Amino acid sequence: MIESLILQQGSGWRAQAEVFDEIFFVFLALGTLVGTIVVAYTLWNVYKYRDDGDEPKEGFDAPEVGELPTGQGGPKAKKLFLSFGLSAIVVISLVVYAYGILLYVEEGPDSDGDNIEITVEGYQYGWDYEYPNGHTETGEMIVPADTRIDIAVTSRDVWHNFGSSELRIKTDAIPGDTNTNWFSVSSEEVQAQGGEATYRVECFELCGPGHSAMKGQITVIPQDEWEAWYEDTGSDDSPSGNESASGNTSASIGGSTAGGVPA
Numbered sequence: 001m002i003e004s005l006i007l008q009q010g011s012g013w014r015a016q017a018e019v020f021d022e023i024f025f026v027f028l029a030l031g032t033l034v035g036t037i038v039v040a041y042t043l044w045n046v047y048k049y050r051d052d053g054d055e056p057k058e059g060f061d062a063p064e065v066g067e068l069p070t071g072q073g074g075p076k077a078k079k080l081f082l083s084f085g086l087s088a089i090v091v092i093s094l095v096v097y098a099y100g101i102l103l104y105v106e107e108g109p110d111s112d113g114d115n116i117e118i119t120v121e122g123y124q125y126g127w128d129y130e131y132p133n134g135h136t137e138t139g140e141m142i143v144p145a146d147t148r149i150d151i152a153v154t155s156r157d158v159w160h161n162f163g164s165s166e167l168r169i170k171t172d173a174i175p176g177d178t179n180t181n182w183f184s185v186s187s188e189e190v191q192a193q194g195g196e197a198t199y200r201v202e203c204f205e206l207c208g209p210g211h212s213a214m215k216g217q218i219t220v221i222p223q224d225e226w227e228a229w230y231e232d233t234g235s236d237d238s239p240s241g242n243e244s245a246s247g248n249t250s251a252s253i254g255g256s257t258a259g260g261v262p263a
C-alpha cells in the first residue's frame with residue numbers, strides 16, 4: 001500500500017537517487033524542526049526557572065538527580081507523557097515511511113518485462129559488462145534511457161564493490177556469488193546532460209594496489225540510439241567480445257574508448 005502511494009507521486013519511475021534525496025530531505029527538515037523546538041523550549045525554561053536568589057517555595061519537592069519529575073501532582077507529568085508521546089509518533093512515522101520507501105528501492109519499479117539485465121563482473125582492476133545477447137564491454141556500460149536496468153554483480157578474483165555515487169547504487173561484487181541491483185535514468189535527464197548522460201563508476205571495496213584506479217562509466221543514451229547500437233553488437237558471437245570492434249563502437253557513441261574512461 002505504501003509502495004503504491006509512493007509510486008503515484010510522480011508521473012514516471014522514481015530513480016533511487018531521487019528516493020534517497022527525498023529521505024535525506026525529510027529527515028533533515030524534521031530533525032531541524034524538532035531540534036529547533038527542543039533547544040528553544042530548553043533555553044526558555046532555563047531562563048524562566050533561573051536562580052533569582054529567592055528561597056524555594058514552601059513544600060517544594062525538588063527532584064533528585066536521576067529521578068523522573070513527579071509533576072508535584074500538577075501538569076508536569078502530563079508534559080512528560082506528551083513529549084514521550086510526540087517523540088514516539090515522530091519516530092514510528094519515520095520508521096514506517098522509510099521502510100516503505102526502501103521496499104520500493106529494494107524491489108524496483110514494475111518494468112512489464114522491458115528491463116535489460118546486464119552482468120557486471122569485477123576484476124583487478126576494472127569492470128566487464130555482459131549484455132543479454134552475449135556482447136561484452138569493458139569499462140563503459142552503455143544503456144538506454146527510460147528503461148529499468150537490472151545488474152547482476154559478481155567478481156572473478158577478489159571482493160569488489162560496484163557503485164555509482166551519482167546514481168546512488170552500490171553492490172558487493174563477490175566471487176562465486178551474484179548480487180542484484182537496478183537503476184533507471186529518465187530521458188529528461190539524458191536530454192539535460194546534452195543527449196548523453198554519464199555517471200562515474202567506482203570500486204567501493206579496497207581490493208588491491210590498483211583499487212583507486214578501478215573506475216568505469218555508465219553512459220545513458222536515448223532509447224532509439226541505444227537500440228541501433230545494440231543491434232550492431234549482436235554480430236559478435238564470442239562471449240569475450242571483439243575488443244577492437246566494441247571499442248570503436250563505444251568510442252563513436254560514448255565519446256570514450258571502452259575501458260578507457262576519461263579522468
Ligand SMILES: [Cu+2]
Pocket residue numbers: 122123159160161203204205206207211214
Ligand atoms: Cu575493486
